[in-house]
Amino acid sequence: MDGKGRSKSILEEVTEKTKALKAETGMQPGLAVVIVGSDPASQVYVGSKAKRAEECGFKSVKHELPAETSEADLLKIVDDLNKDDTIHGILVQLPLPKQIDDGKVIQAIDPDKDVDGFHLVNVGRIATGAADEAFVPCTPAGCMVMIRDMLGEDLSGLNAVIVGRSNIVGKPMAQLLLAANATVTIAHSRTKNLAAVCANADILVAAVGRPEMVTGDYVKEGAVVVDVGINRVDAPEKGMKEDGSPKTRLVGDVAYDEAAKKAKAITPVPGGVGPMTIGMLMANTLRSAYRAAGKEAPKF
Secondary structure, X not given: OOHHHHHHXXXXXXXXXXXXXXXXXXXXXXXXXXXXXXXXXXXXXXXXXXXXXXXXXXXXXXXEEOOOOOHXXXXXXXXXXXXXXXXXXXXXXXXXXXXOOHHHHHXXXXXXXXXXXXXXXXXXXXXXXXXXXXXXXXXXXXXXXXXXXXXXXXXXXXXXXXXXXXXXOHHHHHHHHHHOOOEEEEEOOOOOOHHHHHOOOOEEEEOOOOOOOEOHHHOOXXXXXXEOOOEEEEOHHHOEOOOOOEOEEEEOOEOHHHHHOOOOEEOOOOOOHHHHHHHHHHHHHHHHHHHHOOOOOXXX
């Protein structure tokens, strides 16, 4: 499953619908990204989000704050963005420095601008079957687009197994699959006979954060496998760095080559779920702007 190509089609649709909204109402979708500190991975991720927002025709705002920023100062910025009518999506890059309570900051974001889908209001909407009214977290939303592309809207009669129970991926993924009529099992590191549980899955979603933990034995013949993991591992075969340590490569939670021999479809790492996450962030921001304009939000 080509997440890079599918994300490109979503971003093209977002760009077209942004032009249409602006032509009809004069409103330009606005995305504000807030980052505290200078973590290199977070900086790269935030930079790519801001770049994509601009490419889609959004107003793109980036707040880069020093690592010593106080919780009160960050909450003040969030409050200002909540009140800014030109901003339709607010994203605070996690994790935050230890002096700031992540949960407190996330719950301070206006649920109608919470395009990451982490606010308890949006979590509750998804859990009670009102996903159309919610902002669905971007990673599970992107996974569902690819699953629907392969298997259709109605997943009746299919067994889905999710390995991982995080609030960001595992739990919302389960809710989305349930809403599509799949029979859902949430498994995790303490599940007994994990390989046997996974081998019963028509849809297998790996989101556990362990490099290549899901081997070929976990995969049912003809299953659709979605690999959410992104792990950096040593790759001495690529040579050594200047400091004498081995170079690295990115791998997922699934042992790709083994799983691909049995799967009907599988997402690669990189180039699978990652691009879809950014695509769905832009889709959520666009939907927020449409709602703010009193128009029916497009579906993706």
